[in-house]
Amino acid sequence: MVEHGRRDRASGPVRYSAPGGLSSLVTDLATGLAVACGHEVRRVGPGPSVDGGPADAVVLAMPDPQAARLLDPASPTAAQVAGREWTPVVAVAAGWAGREWAPFPAAFVNDHPVLTIVADDGDRRGDGAPVLVAHTTAALARKHAADPAGAVAPVLAALRDLLGVTAAPAWTVAHLWPAASPAQPRDRPFHLGADGVALAGDGWGSPRIETAWRSGTLLARALTRSGPEQLPS
Numbered sequence: 001m002v003e004h005g006r007r008d009r010a011s012g013p014v015r016y017s018a019p020g021g022l023s024s025l026v027t028d029l030a031t032g033l034a035v036a037c038g039h040e041v042r043r044v045g046p047g048p049s050v051d052g053g054p055a056d057a058v059v060l061a062m063p064d065p066q067a068a069r070l071l072d073p074a075s076p077t078a079a080q081v082a083g084r085e086w087t088p089v090v091a092v093a094a095g096w097a098g099r100e101w102a103p104f105p106a107a108f109v110n111d112h113p114v115l116t117i118v119a120d121d122g123d124r125r126g127d128g129a130p131v132l133v134a135h136t137t138a139a140l141a142r143k144h145a146a147d148p149a150g151a152v153a154p155v156l157a158a159l160r161d162l163l164g165v166t167a168a169p170a171w172t173v174a175h176l177w178p179a180a181s182p183a184q185p186r187d188r189p190f191h192l193g194a195d196g197v198a199l200a201g202d203g204w205g206s207p208r209i210e211t212a213w214r215s216g217t218l219l220a221r222a223l224t225r226s227g228p229e230q231l232p233s
């Protein structure tokens, strides 16, 4: 983790970047833990159980629509995620040969038909690379859900209008996030069900990393305080 990015640290917040990628933070925290990756879970039921086998505790830390697909309807926890609306985003990243804009961390774009936020990725990472990452409105993401690359042209046109970026980018990438953020926030930081199945993630508060972190941390404390054998039944 590298501290950088503020020209005036006395008055502004300190910003951080992860040169090895954000997943490097999780890898570091997981040092010494026995973690099995690459296992796609298909069914979570009361007991709790995972894919038919017993588990001490189960935490589904993911958007509600993903958790809903996994949860056995017999689990009382299923009701917690049923029918909750999440909104999509197409994230468009674009890189240029050189900068035509002054560095900025990120900017919300209010009441715009195409964009909700634009981030200066070079400024965020601290290497000054001429790369912008833009998020579309939910309406534009729905329109291009079957072909996210179709969102690139309207996003570039909007960046031209907003930032005066006239050159064609050297490369672009478009990625659809079908469940990017919950339409409505919740007022609890996690759910720990009587069936031993727990829910956490940024759906349990405002949709950002800080919420996901806080949700998972508070749930972990609740689980370890009670101990799996003392989960509510």
Ligand SMILES: Cc1cc2nc3c(=O)[nH]c(=O)nc-3n(C[C@H](O)[C@H](O)[C@H](O)COP(=O)(O)OP(=O)(O)OC[C@H]3O[C@@H](n4cnc5c(N)ncnc54)[C@H](O)[C@@H]3O)c2cc1C
Pocket: 039, 040, 041, 042, 061, 062, 063, 066, 070, 089, 091, 177, 179, 180, 200, 201, 202, 203, 207, 208, 209, 210, 212
């Ligand atoms: C495009 C985009 C950009 C963002 N940028 C920022 C930002 O700059 N700053 C910020 O604070 N927040 C940002 N956010 C929000 C941030 O990404 C989320 O708050 C955070 O990722 C939520 O973490 P989570 O653990 O709740 O869920 P997720 O990150 O969605 O993790 C859920 C995990 O569950 C796994 N999973 C799902 N189903 C299964 C299954 N059946 N078996 C096994 N694994 C499964 C998924 O593969 C995934 O890894 C951004 C979100 C989006 C969509």
